[in-house]
Amino acid sequence: MVIWGVILLCLWSQLSSAQRKSLKDPIDTSQVVTISQIHLLGNKRTKPQIIYRELNFELGQTLSKNELRKIADRDEQKLFNLGLFNTTEIQILESDSDAVDIIVKLNERWFFFPIPIFKLVDRNFNDWWVNRNRDLSRVNYGLRLLHFNMRGRNEKLRLLAQFGFTRNFGISYVIPYIDKRQNSGLSFNFSYQERKNIAYTSEDHVPEFYNSERILFRNFSPSVAYTYREGFFNVHSFTVDYNHTQIADSVHVLNPEYSRTGLETQRHFRLTYSFVRDLRDYRNYPLSGFLISARATRLGLSSSSAANQWRGSVRFSKYFDLKKGFYLASTFNGLWSTRDDQAYRFYNAVGFGRVLIRGYELDLIESPLYALQKNSLRKLLFQGEQDLKRVVPIEQFQKLPYAFYAKVFFDHGWAQRYPNYNGSDRLTQRYLYGVGVGLDFVSAYDFVLRLEYSRNAEGNNNFFINFRAAL
Numbered sequence: 001m002v003i004w005g006v007i008l009l010c011l012w013s014q015l016s017s018a019q020r021k022s023l024k025d026p027i028d029t030s031q032v033v034t035i036s037q038i039h040l041l042g043n044k045r046t047k048p049q050i051i052y053r054e055l056n057f058e059l060g061q062t063l064s065k066n067e068l069r070k071i072a073d074r075d076e077q078k079l080f081n082l083g084l085f086n087t088t089e090i091q092i093l094e095s096d097s098d099a100v101d102i103i104v105k106l107n108e109r110w111f112f113f114p115i116p117i118f119k120l121v122d123r124n125f126n127d128w129w130v131n132r133n134r135d136l137s138r139v140n141y142g143l144r145l146l147h148f149n150m151r152g153r154n155e156k157l158r159l160l161a162q163f164g165f166t167r168n169f170g171i172s173y174v175i176p177y178i179d180k181r182q183n184s185g186l187s188f189n190f191s192y193q194e195r196k197n198i199a200y201t202s203e204d205h206v207p208e209f210y211n212s213e214r215i216l217f218r219n220f221s222p223s224v225a226y227t228y229r230e231g232f233f234n235v236h237s238f239t240v241d242y243n244h245t246q247i248a249d250s251v252h253v254l255n256p257e258y259s260r261t262g263l264e265t266q267r268h269f270r271l272t273y274s275f276v277r278d279l280r281d282y283r284n285y286p287l288s289g290f291l292i293s294a295r296a297t298r299l300g301l302s303s304s305s306a307a308n309q310w311r312g313s314v315r316f317s318k319y320f321d322l323k324k325g326f327y328l329a330s331t332f333n334g335l336w337s338t339r340d341d342q343a344y345r346f347y348n349a350v351g352f353g354r355v356l357i358r359g360y361e362l363d364l365i366e367s368p369l370y371a372l373q374k375n376s377l378r379k380l381l382f383q384g385e386q387d388l389k390r391v392v393p394i395e396q397f398q399k400l401p402y403a404f405y406a407k408v409f410f411d412h413g414w415a416q417r418y419p420n421y422n423g424s425d426r427l428t429q430r431y432l433y434g435v436g437v438g439l440d441f442v443s444a445y446d447f448v449l450r451l452e453y454s455r456n457a458e459g460n461n462n463f464f465i466n467f468r469a470a471l
Contacts, residue, residue, distance in 0.1 A: 034062045036099040042106035046084055047152040051104065053182045054078040056232065068092060068100070078232060081283050084109055084149050086396060086444075110396040111149045117142040121165040123352055126361040126464045131206050140164040153177070160191075168193045176227070185227040189241075194218045200255045201344060205351075205363040205424040210254055218246040233279050239272040245306070257421075259306070260343035266306035271298045280319060284446035285469050287327045291317040299346060309346055311337040317471060325380035327405075331471035332373050339368035339418060350415050354471060357411040359434025359456030361464050365415045365427050372413035374471045378405040378440065405440040409452075409470070433457050440469075 038059060040051055056071045057063065063071070072090040079088040091103040119140045122128040132138055142162035150157055154176050162168040170191035178184050195217040199207040210216065223241030230236065245266045252262050259266060274295040280286035293315045299307035317331040333355055337348050350356055350372065351364040357372060383403035392398050410433070417428035436454030441447075450466040 031098070032062060032064050033068065033094075033098055033100045035059055035068075035102055036095055037101040039101065039103045040106070041103060042085075042108060045108055045111060045149055045152045046106070046154070049182065050082075050084075050152070050154050050177075051079065051106070053177075054082065054232070055104075057102070065092070065100075072102070077281050079104075079106070081278075081280075082154060083446075084154060086399065107399075108396065109148070110394065111147065113144075113146045113148075115144045115146060117144055117160075117162055123364065124361055124464075124466060126462070126466075130362055138165050140166055140168070142168075165197060166193060166195050176229075183229050185229070187225045187227070189223045189225075190221075192218075192220050198251055200251050200258050202364055202366065202424045205365055205427055207364055210251065212248070212250065214248070216248040216251055220244045233277055235276045235278070237272075237274045237276075239270075239274075241270050241272075243268055243270065243307075255344060258344045260308070260341065260346075261306055263306070268300045268305045268307040270307070271301075272296070280317075285440070285442045285448055286317070286319045286329070288319050288321040290319065291315065307343070307346055309338045309342060311335070311348065327378045327380070329376045329378065329471055330374070332371070334371045335367075335369065337368045339416070342368070342418070344421075347418065347421075350413070354468070357413050357432050357434050357456070358409060358436060358452060358464070358470065359411070359454035359460070359462065360427070360432065361462070361466075363427060364424070366418055366421065366424060367415035367428060368418055369416040370413060372411065374409070374411040376407050376409040376470060378407040380404075381406055400444055403442045405442070407438050407440060408436070409438065409454075410435050431457070 035057055036059070038055070040048055043051060055075050057068065057075075069092065072092060076088045076090050079085060086107040086109055087105075088107075089105040091105065093101045093103060095101050117140055120128045121138045121140055122132055128134065128138060140162050141164045142160070144162075145157075145159040147157040149155070156172075156174040158170070158172045160168060160170040168191065170189065172187065172189040174185070174187040176182075176185040178186055194215050196213065196215055197209050197211045198216045200210050201208050221241055221243045223239060225237055225239040227238075228236045243266075246264055247259055247266065249264060251258055256262065272295060275293065277292040280289040280291055295311075295313045297309075297311040299305075299309040299311070302308075313333070313335040315331065315333050317329070319330075320328040322328055331354075335348055335355075347366045348368060348370075349364050349366045350370050351360070355372065358374070381404040383401070386400040386402065387398065388400055389398045412431065412433035414431055415428050417425050434454050434456040436452050438450055438452035440451075441449040448467065448469045450464075450468075450470060452464045452466070453461070454464065455461050
């Protein structure tokens with residue numbers, strides 16, 4: 001009953017079509033046509049140039065009708081993946097025998113959200129429920145203000161004031177395009193964080209926390225990022241951030257390896273380059289296409305810095321539409337990092353976000369080198385759209401899409417052990433796997449609820465609840 005209550009509650013949080021089929025116009029695909037007009041409908045806030053940036057055709061262009069339809073279908077997905085629209089639809093209308101008009105129909109998302117924060121501090125819901133005994137003190141609360149599509153240019157402003165287990169204050173501003181060709185962008189971020197609770201080590205793959213009445217950890221971090229969007233699907237990003245950190249002496253007493261220098265005040269720069277090639281149909285819950293991403297990071301600019309680490313990671317995800325409502329998804333994640341002479345606070349690990357093997361949600365596996373592969377076979381059970389016009393006065397929230405998928409999955413991988421670290425080594429240097437079945441619920445605002453029953457290589461059977469797509 002609790003699970004169905006969550007599902008019914010999220011049905012009232014409408015926005016964006018999770019599963020929407022593009023309109024196919026019954027036109028003769030053997031002819032060649034010229035685009036005579038392009039009409040934009042529904043972009044009350046979004047500037048036309050933001051929309052035109054995603055279109056792979058232009059006025060006066062000559063194409064076969066079949067090719068034009070394929071381009072229009074892909075452009076619908078690109079427009080949808082901007083995160084600005086609930087629905088996107090491109091219609092092709094014949095104006096005469098060799099000319100067509102293009103109509104781009106859009107339904108814009110709501111753009112301003114004051115969002116209360118009530119969030120568990122732990123890695124996932126299952127970690128909090130089992131490892132932390134459902135401790136309600138391990139909660140962050142506050143307010144997040146999100147302003148999407150500022151000035152109609154797809155700019156994003158985020159303000160954060162968070163209290164509770166971790167105090168966190170921040171502001172970020174994202175400008176996707178700063179040039180006329182709409183290739184280059186900038187983003188700025190400032191954050192301040194302080195904690196009276198800190199995970200200083202782990203025991204048998206469960207983080208150990210130290211609680212105090214005084215502040216144990218402070219961090220101030222400004223950053224700036226430059227992005228270059230190459231064509232439609234490739235994005236390069238260069239980020240520089242600076243970290244000024246203060247760590248209480250008591251933390252170093254508990255774990256002398258927590259910080260490499262042992263100093264109370266530590267400073268370091270971080271340089272990051274990332275590349276993403278994204279051809280997924282829908283980013284929140286992909287059913288076809290693929291994603292390639294790679295990242296290289298340097299922590300610290302010299303061996304005398306508080307941090308001294310090289311790190312590289314890759315991800316490759318492929319999604320197959322097998323027809324008749326069946327879909328296959330497969331993802332590979334890999335990471336390499338400097339393993340010797342590393343402070344515990346800079347350890348990398350399997351167990352955060354999507355970087356985990358299902359069945360091991362309760363475990364944190366510290367590792368400088370890992371490789372994971374995840375697979376899901378999904379079957380669409382049913383999908384639809386709920387009309388909420390009678391109860392919701394705001395247009396952007398009046399249509400609620402939903403879809404349910406049954407699935408079976410198999411994940412596996414391997415993680416290397418850190419040298420001279422024995423706090424958690426039971427799951428390193430060995431083959432790990434998890435198998436199971438589950439149900440996914442997909443709805444508006446990129447909402448995904450996963451209910452999964454799994455068995456891992458240790459012979460443990462568990463039921464897990466997650467609130468993001470697995471891969």
